[in-house]
Amino acid sequence: MIKLKGLLNYYKFKRILDVGTGNGNFIKIIASLTDEFEEIIGIDEMEVAVSTSSKNFEDDRISFQLMNGYKMNFEDDSFDMVCLSNTLHHLEDVNGLFKEMERVLKPGGIILINEMIANGLDKRQKAHLKIHHFAALIDRTCGDVHHETMIATEVLKLLEDNSGLKITDAWNLRFERPADNSKEEIEWLCATIDRILVKVENHENFDDFVKQGNKIKKYIKKTGFDSATQLVVVLS
Numbered sequence: 001m002i003k004l005k006g007l008l009n010y011y012k013f014k015r016i017l018d019v020g021t022g023n024g025n026f027i028k029i030i031a032s033l034t035d036e037f038e039e040i041i042g043i044d045e046m047e048v049a050v051s052t053s054s055k056n057f058e059d060d061r062i063s064f065q066l067m068n069g070y071k072m073n074f075e076d077d078s079f080d081m082v083c084l085s086n087t088l089h090h091l092e093d094v095n096g097l098f099k100e101m102e103r104v105l106k107p108g109g110i111i112l113i114n115e116m117i118a119n120g121l122d123k124r125q126k127a128h129l130k131i132h133h134f135a136a137l138i139d140r141t142c143g144d145v146h147h148e149t150m151i152a153t154e155v156l157k158l159l160e161d162n163s164g165l166k167i168t169d170a171w172n173l174r175f176e177r178p179a180d181n182s183k184e185e186i187e188w189l190c191a192t193i194d195r196i197l198v199k200v201e202n203h204e205n206f207d208d209f210v211k212q213g214n215k216i217k218k219y220i221k222k223t224g225f226d227s228a229t230q231l232v233v234v235l236s
Helices: 002-011 025-033 047-055 094-104 123-141 152-162 183-200 206-223
Strands: 015-019 039-044 062-066 079-085 105-116 167-173 230-235
Touching (some): 002 167, 002 230, 015 025, 015 094, 025 039, 025 079, 039 047, 047 062, 079 094, 094 105, 094 152, 105 152, 123 183, 123 206, 152 167, 152 230, 183 206
Parallel strands (some): 015 039, 015 079, 039 062
Antiparallel strands (some): 105 230, 167 230
């Protein structure tokens, strides 16, 4: 986190774009590490994500727009930094998105990637991995694009193959949990499995999915949970 804070405060980015912002979690991280920005815009093609995120921020400099990342309504050279956080594994056309991100990026600006990775995880972090892989399986069953978590070298290779910019820095970022999970948190995580299963409750293989979900619940109750390590990559 110290390295990310140093990057943000050294460059003092004025206009920042977060593509596929979801609930705005990565914007929260950026805003907690620097106050040098003039504007941060988060875009997502899911209306519920935009409406929810808009309610979570009181800073007038931060806003959210309903927009497709492949066809952005921004002029060329609009942003000093363009971010993509935990979205790579949801992309159907990586190259197409990066061309659009690079179009709206100012000359001399950077693209900042933040992506959870599958390697080097401890037992508690593997609980996060299991939940994510299960959610990805269910989404794919429903016809959605949702790949499993990649290892770091796969992420770097994907970026090298699909971006016109060069990787200038990369490091691991971990939000380590010092304390054990509370009973309420474990219950909430197990309920997350049930919420995922709702999407396939009428599927012919529902019983098999339930069995897989129950195995993950058992693992969480035994080992606990911690967030998976993130890989931060700077492209410039």
